[in-house]
Amino acid sequence: MSSCPLLPKSLFASGVVLLLVGCGAPTEEEWESLESEVTTSEAALLPACPASPELSEVVEHACVHAENGPFQPVTAAALGAPVLVDVSTPHTTYKLTLPSSTQSWGWAGRVSFLPDASGEFAFMLSRDRGLRIYDAATGVEVARECRYQVPANVCGALKTAIVADLQADTEYHLEFQALLSRNASFSLLIEEAAHHPHAG
Template sequence: MKPQSLLHKSLLATSVALLLTGCGTTAEEPAVQAEALSTSESALLFGALPSCDEPEELDEVIEHACIHAEMGPFEPVTAAALGAPVLVDVSAPHTTFNISLPRSTNSWGWAGRVSFLPDESGEFAFLLSRHRGLRIYEAATGTEVARECRYEIPAEVCGALKTTILADLEADTEYYLEFRSVLRRNASFSLIVEEAGHHHEE
């Protein structure tokens, strides 16, 4: 019985070693995936964002925004072409901006930017009537702002809005919201920006 016991222990040890080696390999895979995600982001694949962990916290924000998406007030605007001065401002609260993107002259599809200037620091929800999202840049430096997560709004919650993207912004800092579209039907859409949370001073 002892030879079998030793063989059994040897097999167990070998299995553990293989498992540990396997764990080492899989630990590197998230880094590769993160690099691929970064590449996707740089290629303007707006959908490459994690899902919001607790969408129920957005319920009140989405419910409020949905009223404005359906009832207004509405303001039609045409985004500035990429590389052109950004003169269109979408900072007015509780307003549905019906945005039209200009045809891009230096790349495929349609693309444009609008300006947003928050009067308070905190988390903001960018609610869109399309599935494609946006990228956010500091106007003064051109630095891209990290977006926290996205939430696909169920049709039964709000038929007029499809996507919510959260980002943390600073007061009195101008931001450029950049939108792109391959298809003409996605080049016209609605945007509502709502505060989703304040920064609390200690």
């Protein structure tokens, strides 16, 4: 067991660097704890999605595709590299693999998403850690509205849904990270959660 203590969640990024540089390679238990802490921190940053029949239906529908496909394997672009992988096809389970991070630690990558309608979208994952969303043209991070923990009795193939309000015909970059190799490969499904009404 490494002699270096784990740092508080608020110092997560600095803690990882100190562990790697000052203490040698962290143990598997320390990586597990760090991954658990950052996942908990992510969850705390977003409010829970309010219960709604619409969101439940979206998750139940997505679960059918998570279990039965169609499946499409993709490898995310490394952070800082051109983003050429597109995950815009609805009703598709993307089997996403993150490349090893060259900029920091663990695994990290981005994929492209281009919605064909404006409204709320649910980004459903087979892991607990979520994602960050950026406007591809400006690099500005897009606010995520809420997080939904998928009950195991509703869908065993999905664990988390992140809801965000996006604009049609705007390219977004979805960024994912992982500290543990088993969290660097996971399923991603994106479905419309709610449409914006048309003006006029």
